Amino acid sequence: SLKEALTEIHFPNDNNHINKALYRLKYNEHFFMQLLMALKKYHIRKNDGVAFLKRGNYLKNIYESLNFELTDAQIRVLREIRADLKSKNPMNRLIQGDVGSGKTIVAILTAAIVIAEEYQVALMAPTEILAEQHYLSIKKYCNQVNIDCAIITSNTPVKEKKINLNKLKTGEIQFIIGTHSLIQDKVTFNKLGLIIIDEQHRFGVEHRKLLVAKGLNPEILAMTATPIPRTLSITLHGDMDISIIDELPK
Secondary structure: OHHHHHHHHHOOOOHHHHHHHHHHHHHHHHHHHHHHHHHHHHHHHHOOOOOOOOOHHHHHHHHHHOOOOOOHHHHHHHHHHHHHHHOOOOOEEEEEEOOOOOHHHHHHHHHHHHHHOOOEEEEEOOOHHHHHHHHHHHHHHHHHOOOOEEEEOOOOOHHHHHHHHHHHHHOOOOEEEEOHHHHOOOOOOOOEEEEEEEOHHHOOHHHHHHHHOOOOOOEEEEEEOOOOOHHHHHHHOOOOEEEEEOOOOO
16 A cells, blocks of 8 residues: 555565565556546547648649658558548647658648648747758758748847748748747747647647647647657657657668
8 A cells, every 4th residue: 555655665674565665656656647648638639629631732742742752651650640630639649760760751741731721830849950950851842832931040030030920920931940939929820730849858848838829729740759669658748649650761
């Protein structure tokens, strides 16, 4: 019992008793953490979001322009995301995969579905260098299909930032990439439909909440390259559905 465990942790009779007490207390902590995660997941599922039923032309055109083939793992994860997007409940999914496994292209194709329905997409990266890298690779695909894409970081010149903020508010910018700058009060979206969070573990819960509050129950797609086992992923991100890209491209 809990009473015995608390007694034995301070005044153990022997090693066997202290091990049993430790086990009980660790179990308690883990159990209540999982309970909180389950409640959080339950409340997310109760929210009404948008059902993105069509794939749209942006997805088709970007997919056909790729000069490489998607791996079976990427296609499997895209199918899981498509099922989420078709549901009225907001997506809350984590993509886990090694560096180079192709998480970004999966995120771009997901964004294409949402943008085709006239919603905006925001990608938040933990550093300016990473945000710049994402911007350069994503803009290349956006330009092919005439999606308006922009970046906002603390390095963005004031004049350019002001223009981007206005375009974001009117809905002219469809895909915005940035750092923590995206959660500032002056950043207002016209119709935020999807949030992509890169290096999920580098952002606190509050950061994510502030960005989510800028839309009406937007879809959430997080990405992490942290190579942790699935069981640990479920413990740390128990409120999220987990997709794993376990295959590297040729």
